[in-house]
Structures are given as structure tokens and as C-alpha cells.
Amino acid sequence: MFKPLDDFIQQQAWLETAAGPLQAWINDTFSRAGGAGKTTKNLLNGTWLGHPLHPVVTDVPIGAWICTFVLDTLAGMSDSSELRTAADITLATGLAASISAAGTGWTDWSDTYGKDRKVGLLHGLTMVTAVVTYTVALVTRLSGARRAGVILSNTGLAVASAGAYLGGDQVFDLGYGVNRTAYHQGPSDFVPVLSESELETNQPTKVDADGRAVMLIKQGGQVFAMDDTCVHAGCSLSGGRIEGRSIICPCHGSQYELDSGSVINGPATRPEPTLSVRLRNGMIEVKGE
Template sequence: MSEASGVMRTLIQRIGRTKELDGPAETVDGWVKKATRTKSVKNALSGSWLGHQLHPMLTDLPIGAWGAAVALDLTGGEESAAAARRLVGLGILASAPTALSGASDWSDTIGADKRVGLIHAASNATASVLQASSWLARRRGHRGAGIVLSILGLGLTLCSAYLGGHLSFVRGIGVNHTAFQGATRKWTDVAADSDIAEGSLTRVLVASVPVLLTRQYGRLHAISAVCSHAGGPLDEGTLDADGCVTCPWHGSRFLLEDGTVERGPASVPQPLWEVSVDEGRISVRAT
């Protein structure tokens, strides 16, 4: 481990252990949950319509715009001043939906991850304020001050991006929790047909892969029992009358028919399994 990564790891661990952040985090979390309580808003911000989380894709926009502005400032001379100011402004505009989608994802975290995420958000908010100040300074003819503010803002954004990368790639926030599950095309006997009652949620194993087996309106369905969003146990969730199963952890809803996301925060569909009944025994295989 390099010295730099060791320092960052220690810093992140300290942030994660700072329970004094729980009060502010709870307050902000309440605001976010209130703003995202409707299905349309939650799905839009979670990326349920996109097939993966929206926030990581949006982060490229403000970082790219602000990075390009600084590059023009340092290499383009006075003739690039107007273009640099426009890029700063575009980055500010792009930061709003980026922050909203990130807040929606953050609200479904807990403990140390929530504390680190709060500092990540606060750092990004401060960086946006610096960039807004830079835009105003440039507009008023104070280009030198604007350049300094942009450099400071970009530096803070990159530090915050490190925290975001830690949450995604080290802690697995937003990672598809079914991505590395095995899948077998061989029919596997998992239960007696008489054991699966109407409306029940039963967890079975297929070559060590947890599968949710349920019967609704007389029809058998099988999807992965591990919620793609955060690994929640769908067999401990609820079976809804509209043909959906709801995760007990964060409320993601999936259609039993094809595993698609009906409501976020999940953005990746559940793997679907085929079901067959022969001589009173239920067998399943991956689709």
C-alpha cells in the first residue's frame, strides 16, 4: 500500500467512526426520503429506467466541464476566458441533477457508509459554491480570482470523487449484488410442489445460488432471492397483489413475471429462473 492510499484509508476510517455525523445525516436523510417518496421520482433518480445507477454517469458532466475550464484557463490565454466561464456555468447546471441522484442513492445507506457519504456530499456542495463564486467573479471581470476559485473547487471535487469511488468500488454501494452469481442451465430439483403454498415466499438453493420460489394465483415464479440493489433477502419481503415482490431492506419492487424493476432504488432487474413441475417435484434452471 502506498503512503498516499494509506493516509486516505485512515481518513475514511475516521470519518466512518465519527458518530457525531449521525445527527446531521438523519436530518438530511429525512429531507431526501420525503422528496423521493413517490415512485416516479425515486425511479428517475435511481436509474431504474436506465438499467444501472444514474449518479455515476452524471458525475462526468460537472467534473468534465470544470476540468476543461481549468485547462483553458491555464493554457488558452485571454481569448479563452469566455469559453472557460461558459464551461464553469455548464458544470454548475450539471451539478444539480448529479447531486439529486447522489442524494437518492445515499439515503439508502447506513452506518459508516452514510457518514462517509455525507462528507462526500458536503464536499461536493462546497465545491459547487466555489464554482458559482468563480462564475460570478469572471462575469464581473475578475478573471484571476475566478481561476483560483475554479482550481480550488476542482481540487475539492476530485477529493470528494475519491470518497465516492471508495463507496462504490470498496464498499460496493450501487453494485449489482447478483452480478457474480452462478447460473446453471441444468434443471435442478428444489422442492415438492405441495410445499409451495399460495402466497408463500420460499428460499431454495440452486448450485449454491439463492433463488426465490413463490406461487401467486396458482402460478409458480422463480427469481434471484438476493436483491440486486443491496443484497436484501427477497424471501423475507412481501408479495404484492400486483405480481411484485418488495425487498424488506429498501423497498425495491420487482415484477415476478420477468424480474424487471417496478420501483427503485434498485436499477438492475432480478435474474429470472424457469420453473417446471414433474410428478409433484419442482425444478428450476437459469433463463
């Protein structure tokens, strides 16, 4: 991020003050809704899609509003009422699509922490400002004050662009939403990591497999191995809780099947990498895919 902007954001203590209660309110709302809340959160996170949903749906309002800008510019040059109408339609389309962008964005943000949480909150508030500006712009246009409406929508595009910059920074600079195991590989052949007798049943245990942190779990005489780093935000899964044939991450509650690593509940959207396991001479050996 542009350094003076980064410094400015870090000086904004109010962002941290506001973030805690807001995150608690969002998460409490999902929790109070029970199973329906969990299903809704999985839907908004993109767990069902295998990819975060927010960056997918944000393309619609941003694209629509860029069309509004282009159509307004062309309408200004040609004095075409059809182009003016088309510009209003794309503006309204962007506003309608911003509902799903907001729902997915605030849901993702509710599981952030640290610097990511501050930048994310500013990103969200900036986008809310853009939506309010566009709403006023649409009302102003429809009431006949065309010129003022166009100025307002152009202002909205500038605000939304600033918000998009902050959102992009969250991913490309701070790493929000990236697969935290993307570069984890190997070992390419089986390596011994722990003696069989040392692994207790239903006790997640972290071991080192040629430099890769791996979690072992023994259940029903079978040993499962998966990467110890949670794909969502990097927490250690060996600090998690077992539920049936699954492990629940201690940080934000992502739940993975032990045998396949498939995501049962988010916020994770990708499967947790698993490793092959074999038992040799009283030792547990693992191998990466």
C-alpha cells in the same frame, strides 16, 4: 480507501448523527408526493435507464470544470480574452450540470446504510462545497477580479476531485450501486428444491438450489423463481411483500415483476434474475439461465 482517511471518516460520529434525519427528510419528501414522488425517484435513480443515472450525469460538471482549468491555464499563458470567456462558459456549464448530479446523488444516497451512508454523506457534502466554491469563483470572475476567481475555481476543482475520490470509493470499495447478483449463476440443469405441497400460495419462500439462494412464489397454480438476493443492495427478497404479480423488497422498496424480474419501482435499476421452473414427481425444480 487510503487507510488513514478511512479511519478518520469512521471517527466522525457527526456523519451518522446527521445522516438519519437527512435521509428521513429526503424519503419523506418523495413519499408525500405520492405517485409523482415515486416517478421522480425512479427517474433520478435511473430505473428507467437500466443503469444508475448519477455516474452518467456527474461526467458533465467534472468534464466542464476540467475544461475550465485547461482554458484558464492557456488564457494565463496567452492573455487571450476569448479563452477567458470560454473558461467562464465551461465553469457556468459545470454549475448548471451540477444540479442534476446533486439530485441523482442525494436520491441514491437516501437508500444507503452503514459505512456506505457515512462515506456517501461526506462525498455529497464535499461536492456541495465544490459547487459553492465554483459559484463564488464565477461571481468573482464576472466582477473583474480574474486572478482571485481563477484561484477559487482551481480550489473548487481540488475539492471536487476529493469528492469524486470518495464517490468512487463508495462503488469500488464499498460496492454501492453494483449488481449484487453479478456472479450468481446456475444451477446449469434442473435441480429439485422443494416439494410442491410445501409451497404455500403467495408465501415467498427461500430455498437452496445447488448453493444459490432462490426465492419461490406460487400464484394461481404457477410457481415463479428468482434470485433471493436483491440486485440493489443484497437484501433477501423472501422477506419481502407480494403486491399483485410482483414482489417488493423489504429494505428499500424495489419492486420486481414475478415472471420477468423487471423493475417496476427502484431504487434498483436492473432486473432481478429469474430462474426456469418445472414440476416433476411432486417436486419443484429450478434451473438458472
